[in-house]
Amino acid sequence: MLIPKKWIIIIVIVMCVMLVSFIQSSQDSNEVDMTIAQEETTVLEDDSQVEQGDVQKEWLVDIKGAINIPGVYHMKEGDRVVDVIETAGGLTDDADSYQVNLAQLVYDEMVIVVPFQQENGEVSSVDMTIDQDKIRINHASVDELTVLPGIGNAKAQTIIDYRDEHGPFQSPEDLLNISGIGEKTLERIRDDIMVP
Known part of the structure; x- marks a missing residue:
């Protein structure tokens, strides 16, 4: 039995429509996949930048003089002299805190010498930092x-x-x-x- 010509035309049209729909859905799927991949890449880049930005420099600071626990301490970039003093157990009762710049930023290999008060009320001649003339x-x-x-x-x-x-x-x-x-x-x- 021969299939009428009009049915053949209808079948061809239906197949073309299905083929076009399939191609469009594949392209949409690829675009979605590409968008997701781009978003994941952006998130990974942001995470790596955050991780790199979180890395802080670590400095060694030597503190001595009128301090409860003198020694060499690991400090971070942005720490100040007051942070080193707190880490070292604080000042002793006979420390002269007026001679120390508590707000000064610390740096690697810094030496802090906290002066003692003299019995007559005068401050000892110990400077806060070595090489202060430079x-x-x-x-x-x-x-x-x-x-x-x-x-x-x-x-x-x-x-x-x-x-x-x-x-x-x-x-x-x-x-x-x-x-x-x-x-x-x-x-x-x-x-x-x-x-x-």
């Missing part, structure tokens, strides 16, 4: 840097901008990377600076 270029302000020979306000600001952009100086020679600071300037200030 400028710590990784922590110095514009005013502190301008004390150095040949360093004016503009150069001091350039040093701070470079430090903010590239991170702490690793050696005095890193100053040579700054425009306007050459070998002669470095030699003039070398004995007056400290890294870190």
Whole structure:
């Protein structure tokens, strides 16, 4: 028995419609899969950035003098002298806290010497930090840097901008990377600076 021509046409049309529907649903499914994959990638990237951002520098700080438990302590970036004192058991009764900048940010290899009060009420001559006569270029302000020979306000600001952009100086020679600071300037200030 022969199938009428009109039925053949209807069957072909139905098959074409089904084929087009199948292709469209496959494309939609692929787009959904791609969107999900992109979202997962974004989430993974965000997580890795958070993990990397959570990593904090750890610094060793030596605290001594009028302190209950003197010693070397592991501190984090952003900690201050008051945090080190608390970690070290606090000040002794005869400590002179007025001679200590409790708000100062700590840095790696920092030495804090808390002075004792003298019996006559005078403060001992122990300084809070060693090498206090040197400028710590990784922590110095514009005013502190301008004390150095040949360093004016503009150069001091350039040093701070470079430090903010590239991170702490690793050696005095890193100053040579700054425009306007050459070998002669470095030699003039070398004995007056400290890294870190």
